[in-house]
Every structure is written in C-alpha cells, then in structure tokens.
Amino acid sequence: MDIAIRSGYVVPIAAEPIDGGTVLVIDGKITALGRDDEVAVPEGVPTVDAAGRWVLPGFVEAHGHLGVHEEAEGWAGQDTNEMTNPNGARMRALDAINPADLGFADALAGGVTSAVVKPGSGNPIGGQTVAVKCWGRSVDEMLIRHPVSVKSALGENPKRVYGDKKQLPSTRQGVAAVIRDAFAKAQDYRVKRDHAADEGAPFERDPGMEVLVRVLDGELPWCQHTHRADDIATALRLADEFGYRIVINHGTEAHLLADEIARRQVPVISGPLFTTRTKVEVRQRTLANPGILTRAGVKVAITTDHPVVPVSFLVHQVTLSVKEGLEREQALRTITLNPAEIMGIDDRVGALRPGLDGDVVIWSGDPLDVMSRALRVYVSGREVYAYDEARRRGEVVDPYYREDGEDREPEGAA
Structure with missing residues (x-):
C-alpha cells in the first residue's frame, strides 16, 4: 500500500x-x-x-498474549499454557493465535501495531514465541517472524502448577532442575544428531530438542519469566552454565541487581506496571524499575503482559515510568526500537x-x-x-436501528 x-x-x-x-x-x-x-x-x-x-x-508490545488469551471468551479462548508437561519446547504460540481476539483491535487503538506473542508462565519451558502485526485475517498474514525466542518461567507459577499436581517441579530447585535437565539432554542430542549427519546415518528427530539446540547455538534468545531477585540470579546462573542468550521478562526486582544485569548486557522487558501486588514475588513492583535499569545501562522495553494490563495502556505505563524517573529521551524507545532490537525484529519495525x-x-x-x-x-x-x-460523543447509532423500534434489514440482506 x-x-x-x-x-x-x-x-x-x-x-x-x-x-x-x-x-x-x-x-x-x-x-x-x-x-x-x-x-x-x-x-x-x-x-x-x-x-x-x-x-x-507503531508501538511494539514485547511480551503479550494477544490471540492466545482471548478477551471475553473464558476457557474457550484460553490457549496460553499447555500445562501437561513441564517441558513445552515444541509448543508454538503461532498455532493458537486467533486474529479475531478483541485485544488486537484494542492494540491498534493504542497505537500498538506489532506484538511478540508468548506462551504463558505455567511451565518451566513454555514454548516458542512469535512476532505478529496486530492486523490481518489469519496469523500467517500477520506474521513478522517465527520463532523469535523460547519462553521459560521461574518462580511461583510453575511451582504452583506442578505442586498442585504433586509432581516435579514443586519447588524452585525443581523448576531449575527441569530446565537444566532439558539443556543437558539437548547438548547430548546435538552431538548425536551431528554425528549421524557426518556418517550419513538415519536419525530420529525430536522437535523439542531441535528448538533447545537452536537456543544453545545462539539462534534464539531465552525469554525468562522471572520476578524475584533470587530467581533472576538463578536465571543468570543457568544462562552462564549453558551459554545461551537470555532476556529477562518482567524483572520486578531487577532494579536490585541492576549493575549485575548491565555488566552481562542482559536486556529486561519490564512490566506489567499497572497491577496490584497480587502475589509474593511482585511485592517490590515499582514504576521506578525502568528508570533505575536504564540509568544502570540496561536496555529496557516496557510491557503490558496483555491481558494482565490492557494492551492499549502500553504508552501510559511509559508516561508514569517517566514520572518515576525514566529519562524522557529514552521513554519512547522502550515501546518502539528497544523491544524490536531485543526481540530481533528491528529490520522490520x-x-x-x-x-x-x-x-x-x-x-x-x-x-x-x-x-x-x-x-x-x-x-x-x-x-x-x-x-x-462522532461515535465517542454518541452521535453515531447502530445502522440497523429504527426509531419506530423495528430492526432495519442491512442493505442487500436476503
């Protein structure tokens, strides 16, 4: 066009x-x-x-659940978490997005034209994320890039989900163990796969292992859901152990480790920031977080985590972050160029x-x-x-409404 x-x-x-x-x-x-x-x-x-x-x-939402956690749909539109296996590396958010989700229209009304849609945080390894435009008839038409990262979660969410099932992982050490075990197996898988390729021998592919090998090879960043400072430290420790690129998602207490995060050049997707302290690990939630991290030298994007905060409020979170210390010159970058660079789509948006x-x-x-x-x-x-x-002022009425109370047939109706 x-x-x-x-x-x-x-x-x-x-x-x-x-x-x-x-x-x-x-x-x-x-x-x-x-x-x-x-x-x-x-x-x-x-x-x-x-x-x-x-x-x-157009603004870029770096961490949302548009289309997979649909608005006004209840359980029927809830496809965020496949919480039947702690390792969901083979899962793809791409396959669950409904372009008709009302959230996409809200995004456009708020100036948001692109979003990275991620699986939820119920599993230690949640699945593959995808970058899409907020307009289109099908997800294939909306697609910017797939996959753009792999979602992982530490902290309360996976611990609660699998603790309720009385299975691994039910503690923080169990969550870390699931991730560590998965990467150790991926390392072994890569050796066996490459050896088979060198020998020209048949090899049984594993879609989940293939994804984790791409993380180990540096092709895909590891989007780590983590709030508390101790969980952030665990995330950094795991990344050091296996050598993958990490992006801290949420990072509620990241300001407590700002110097360490900056030293490692790890970016942070901060938010949601318009929420109450709904659980223990977000007790330190503060709108000052983006400003503290930015001043420490961390590349920061701001997220609504839609639908936790409506995606149309993305820019308002930035405004209040400026009020709490985020430099005005850096503010708009947190919802435009920074998220695009962090998620590797800055060649498009x-x-x-x-x-x-x-x-x-x-x-x-x-x-x-x-x-x-x-x-x-x-x-x-x-x-x-x-x-x-005019519609906002109530001057536009339903085109099928008649003052005599009878419904008017749309033009061309059978």
Whole structure:
C-alpha cells in the first residue's frame, strides 16, 4: 500500500524529530523520510495532512498474549499454557493465535501495531514465541517472524502448577532442575544428531530438542519469566552454565541487581506496571524499575503482559515510568526500537526509516500526554484504524436501528 503522511511532527525514534516532515510509504515499506520540501511524493500516491499532529512508528508490545488469551471468551479462548508437561519446547504460540481476539483491535487503538506473542508462565519451558502485526485475517498474514525466542518461567507459577499436581517441579530447585535437565539432554542430542549427519546415518528427530539446540547455538534468545531477585540470579546462573542468550521478562526486582544485569548486557522487558501486588514475588513492583535499569545501562522495553494490563495502556505505563524517573529521551524507545532490537525484529519495525515496514501512527499530540490519542493507524501503509470522534460523543447509532423500534434489514440482506 502507498501513502504519504505530510507536514507532521515526525518522531523517527532512531533519529532527531522533524517538524514539518513527510513519511512516504510505497508498497508497504518506508521509502523516504524528511522535511516536506525534501521528499518528492510520486503522482497518484494518496496524501494525508498531519499538520499539528505527531507522527511515530507503531508501538511494539514485547511480551503479550494477544490471540492466545482471548478477551471475553473464558476457557474457550484460553490457549496460553499447555500445562501437561513441564517441558513445552515444541509448543508454538503461532498455532493458537486467533486474529479475531478483541485485544488486537484494542492494540491498534493504542497505537500498538506489532506484538511478540508468548506462551504463558505455567511451565518451566513454555514454548516458542512469535512476532505478529496486530492486523490481518489469519496469523500467517500477520506474521513478522517465527520463532523469535523460547519462553521459560521461574518462580511461583510453575511451582504452583506442578505442586498442585504433586509432581516435579514443586519447588524452585525443581523448576531449575527441569530446565537444566532439558539443556543437558539437548547438548547430548546435538552431538548425536551431528554425528549421524557426518556418517550419513538415519536419525530420529525430536522437535523439542531441535528448538533447545537452536537456543544453545545462539539462534534464539531465552525469554525468562522471572520476578524475584533470587530467581533472576538463578536465571543468570543457568544462562552462564549453558551459554545461551537470555532476556529477562518482567524483572520486578531487577532494579536490585541492576549493575549485575548491565555488566552481562542482559536486556529486561519490564512490566506489567499497572497491577496490584497480587502475589509474593511482585511485592517490590515499582514504576521506578525502568528508570533505575536504564540509568544502570540496561536496555529496557516496557510491557503490558496483555491481558494482565490492557494492551492499549502500553504508552501510559511509559508516561508514569517517566514520572518515576525514566529519562524522557529514552521513554519512547522502550515501546518502539528497544523491544524490536531485543526481540530481533528491528529490520522490520520499531522506527521510521527507509526500508522498514510502513507501520505509522498519527497522534493528536505527544503520546506521553495521557490526553493524546492515536487518530490514524497504518500497517504496511494500509489504514487499519481511524478514531471516530462522532461515535465517542454518541452521535453515531447502530445502522440497523429504527426509531419506530423495528430492526432495519442491512442493505442487500436476503
């Protein structure tokens, strides 16, 4: 799709803002960016006047459950956790996403155009994550990249799930043991597989082991659900032992180990931040966490963990983090370029620059102002959301409603 958004206050994220700038999208990709007088718009390309508005890349939700934990669906739409095996490495969130989940529409209304959808935290090894756009008829149409990481969990959740079943793991040491055992077996599997390949011998493949070998080989990061500082230390210890790339997810007490996390260059996906202290391991939840980590030199993304916090509130978590010490200059990076880089999709999304997807949002003003709203949202140059002021004021009624109380048949109905 082609579109030229002109005369806005353009915030590319990876470059300085442009007042009176143009973003040109051709065939779904950004092809030019600059001042209005610097960007030639080809004849026939639709133009949108963004004067007086802010123009930003679509936000990136780095850790959510859109489509797998559906809203307003109860158990029927709950496909987040396959809690029948502590090692779910072969599971794929990709296979459980419903594009009709109401959460995707909410995401667009909040300026969120991309999300990394992850299995839940009920298992020590939860499964493979996937990056998708927040608009499309099928997950295949929405796909950015699969897999982008493997989800793992430490702490209370897997301990509770399997403790209730009276099976391993029912303690923190048991959870760590499941992960350690799985990687030890993956190391052995890799040796046997490679030897068979060298010998030209038949070999029985194991989909779960294949995924864990990709983690060991550095192809896929290990997204580690962990809240408490002692669990974060265990996560770092396991990563040191097996040499894989780790991303701390949630990191509620990460500020207590900020220097150690920074020294290891481990990124943190912080959040959700709009919650009460619902369990012991989140007692230290604080909106100051992103700012403390950023000042220590940690690359930080902020997450809603949708539906724990509605995905449309992603930017508001950033606003309150700024209030609690996150540097204003770093704030928008935590929901754009940082999550894209952390999850390895920055070649597609996370900024406005030539070559990236044309995922662009026109805001009424500064997104960090809670009174600002996303007015128009584009995914790959296609307009997929437009704010309806008249409907908000109640001036638009159901098109099938008649004042005489009778239902009106839609045009063309049989």
